[in-house]
Amino acid sequence: MYEQLIPAVVDTFSLPGEPEHDFLLRLRAADICLRRNYATSAAVSSEPYAEPILRAAYLLRYLGHYTLQLGDLLKELEGSAAAHVLALPELRLAALCGGPCPEAIALAALHSQAGGRRLQVDALDRHAEAWSDCWPITSAIIRHYPGHPEVRIEGVGTDLLKPSLTPQEHRRLQMAQVFTSMNCLNELVGVDADSLQRGLAMRLDALSPGTLVLASDLAGYSDCAQGLQMLLDLLTARQATVLLAELDPSRPHEMENRFEIPERIAWIYSGEYENRFRIFVRQLRLAAVLN
Numbered sequence: 001m002y003e004q005l006i007p008a009v010v011d012t013f014s015l016p017g018e019p020e021h022d023f024l025l026r027l028r029a030a031d032i033c034l035r036r037n038y039a040t041s042a043a044v045s046s047e048p049y050a051e052p053i054l055r056a057a058y059l060l061r062y063l064g065h066y067t068l069q070l071g072d073l074l075k076e077l078e079g080s081a082a083a084h085v086l087a088l089p090e091l092r093l094a095a096l097c098g099g100p101c102p103e104a105i106a107l108a109a110l111h112s113q114a115g116g117r118r119l120q121v122d123a124l125d126r127h128a129e130a131w132s133d134c135w136p137i138t139s140a141i142i143r144h145y146p147g148h149p150e151v152r153i154e155g156v157g158t159d160l161l162k163p164s165l166t167p168q169e170h171r172r173l174q175m176a177q178v179f180t181s182m183n184c185l186n187e188l189v190g191v192d193a194d195s196l197q198r199g200l201a202m203r204l205d206a207l208s209p210g211t212l213v214l215a216s217d218l219a220g221y222s223d224c225a226q227g228l229q230m231l232l233d234l235l236t237a238r239q240a241t242v243l244l245a246e247l248d249p250s251r252p253h254e255m256e257n258r259f260e261i262p263e264r265i266a267w268i269y270s271g272e273y274e275n276r277f278r279i280f281v282r283q284l285r286l287a288a289v290l291n
């Protein structure tokens with residue numbers, strides 16, 4: 001993945017005429033800032049994602065790990081009630097708070113293995129417009145590695161904490177066969193848990209019966225556990241079939257880091273700068289099918 005990712009990030013996010021070394025210096029500062037945000041507060045503001053250099057830093061640090069995160073969950077569902085969904089020739093994903101959409105890479109890998117022909121991804125995100133510069137990168141990775149025949153990523157601007165859905169978002173949710181919520185609930189539980197619950201409920205109610213709902217968040221923040229429990233309660237109240245619920249932070253799913261850090265960017269993550277490339281990927285996970 002990094003063979004495609006690194007040059008694409010450098011090309012997309014460097015300033016005109018900026019040498020790669022200078023760009024990576026800026027990216028290193030942004031990466032440290034991202035990590036500091038996540039470490040110091042559960043309620044991380046989503047505003048930093050509007051900054052191009054922070055999106056670039058997010059792509060290099062997280063895109064690979066978060067792809068594996070959903071990939072592991074999907075693999076676990078092989079042979080379950082979810083399998084027929086992944087084998088649909090044309091598949092539609094609604095990625096709630098999708099950001100750069102690592103969700104799409106993981107889903108595309110299984111979908112293409114199952115003979116899938118077309119994957120449409122709708123990223124429902126407060127910063128959909130800003131993240132749109134990352135989707136050509138995500139799509140190029142999908143075409144290269146899983147070798148998926150046709151993927152299209154589009155955005156729908158939305159605010160999960162606002163009390164209504166636009167007709168456009170409602171339509172995209174209705175058409176989706178897979179709905180994901182990855183690495184976002186902690187930010188929102190910390191801001192306003194009641195509004196989050198209403199926002200999640202509205203979106204679950206817009207989905208069609210048979211939709212596969214997948215959620216995963218880091219185990220290290222209590223807000224993640226609270227957000228996933230909220231989602232599980234909403235699913236249970238709607239008589240969804242729960243396929244997997246690993247929500248106990250003391251017994252997280254531990255995911256192995258399977259990436260070697262490429263030499264071209266290794267120096268920006270060196271200990272010398274109190275930085276590390278490896279991230280903890282202990283996760284809480286949830287999978288259900290709506291009835």
Ligand SMILES: C[S@@+](CC[C@H](N)C(=O)[O-])C[C@H]1O[C@@H](n2cnc3c(N)ncnc32)[C@H](O)[C@@H]1O
Nearest residue numbers: 046097098099125126127159160161182183184
């Ligand atoms: C940590 S990123 C996760 C992105 C992606 N799901 C992943 O796993 O890499 C959190 C995402 O939530 C989005 N977000 C934050 N607050 C939001 C809100 N109130 N409504 C919708 N999206 C929001 C951000 O723009 C960002 O894309």
